[in-house]
Amino acid sequence: QVQLVQSGSELKKPGASVKVSCKASGYTFTSYAMNWVRQAPGQGLEWMGRINTKTGNPMYAQGFTGRFVFSLDTSVSTAYLEISGLKAEDTAVYYCARDLVRGIYNWFDPWGQGTLVTVSS
Amino acid sequence: QSVLTQPPSVSGAPGQRVTISCTGISSNIGAGYDVYWYQRLPGTAPKLLIYGSTYRPSGVPDRFSGSKSGTSASLAISGLQAEDEGDYFCQSYDTSLSGWVFGGGTKLTVL
Numbered sequence: 412q413v414q415l416v417q418s419g420s421e422l423k424k425p426g427a428s429v430k431v432s433c434k435a436s437g438y439t440f441t442s443y444a445m446n447w448v449r450q451a452p453g454q455g456l457e458w459m460g461r462i463n464t465k466t467g468n469p470m471y472a473q474g475f476t477g478r479f480v481f482s483l484d485t486s487v488s489t490a491y492l493e494i495s496g497l498k499a500e501d502t503a504v505y506y507c508a509r510d511l512v513r514g515i516y517n518w519f520d521p522w523g524q525g526t527l528v529t530v531s532s
Numbered sequence: 533q534s535v536l537t538q539p540p541s542v543s544g545a546p547g548q549r550v551t552i553s554c555t556g557i558s559s560n561i562g563a564g565y566d567v568y569w570y571q572r573l574p575g576t577a578p579k580l581l582i583y584g585s586t587y588r589p590s591g592v593p594d595r596f597s598g599s600k601s602g603t604s605a606s607l608a609i610s611g612l613q614a615e616d617e618g619d620y621f622c623q624s625y626d627t628s629l630s631g632w633v634f635g636g637g638t639k640l641t642v643l
Contacts, residue, residue: 415577446632455534455636456578456621472631506577516584518568518623522577 413437415507415523422529423497430493431526433507440488441465444510446519447481447492451503461510462490497530504528535560535633536622543641549610552638554622555603560633562603565625569598569607572637573618581620582607609640617642 418432433445447459460471462481469481480493490507505526508519537555544550554569556562569582580589582598585605597608605624609616622635 448634455536455538456623456634457534458632458634460631473629508578513583516566516587518580518583519570519578520580522579524577 413509413521415509415521417505417507417523417526420527420529422531424532425497425499425530427497427530428493428495429497429528430491431505431507431528433490433492433523435488435490435509438509441485445481445483445490446508446510448506448508448519448522449503450506450525451500454503456506459492459505464490494528497528499530501528502530534636535626535629536624536635538620538622538635538638540636541639541641543643544612545643546612546614548612549608550612550640551609552607552620552622552640554605554607554624554635556605556624556626556633557603559628560603560624560626561600561605563627565627567598567600567605568623569596570621570623571616571618572621573615576618578621612642614642616640 416434421429423429441464444461446461449457459475462469478495482491508522511520542550567585570578571581572578585600586598595611599606620638626633
């Protein structure tokens with residue numbers, strides 16, 4: 412079945428970097444863009460942007476430029492989110508979600524299980 | 533705070549009907565963009581409940597329904613069941629932000 416499996420929880424110190432992986436299975440990886448979504452503690456979901464899995468071209472949402480990098484390894488059907496210069500406010504659950512388009516409608520399906528990144532000294 | 537506004541929590545007894553609102557502005561829901569609703573049950577990933585503001589994907593029970601009017605949308609859940617307990621999020625597109633926006637999420641408690 413179509414699924415996205417993310418890497419496990421991370422505990423990092425301020426200033427460090429983290430790389431979250433999202434491995435896709437059950438479909439042709441390069442046929443669908445991949446989105447990244449963040450949920451900080453007590454907050455709602457925030458769309459961070461997406462990456463075109465065919466071209467590798469990323470698009471970052473406002474507030475997610477500079478320290479956030481989306482990348483791919485199409486040979487293993489995996490998308491990555493790397494965050495550098497980690498700050499306490501980056502503590503959140505990070506989700507990957509496939510971009511699904513059906514006619515004029517566009518939604519996220521499926522989602523990964525989420526990766527908790529905790530930034531603490 | 534989130535671009536789309538949802539009530540933090542709603543509750544209802546088994547069998548009852550509850551509604552969850554999702555309020556936007558003229559650059560997102562009010563601009564005519566569709567609303568999508570997701571359900572996140574404890575320990576699971578979000579799952580699509582409603583697309584195109586009012587349509588249910590196959591496999592979603594008809595107890596779930598969506599509506600949209602003006603700058604707001606609503607998700608109604610009738611015949612509440614204990615397994616409906618979880619978080620519900622709305623999503624739309626915002627032309628000013630040139631991207632997807634979400635609500636803050638609503639926690640549904642089945643009493």
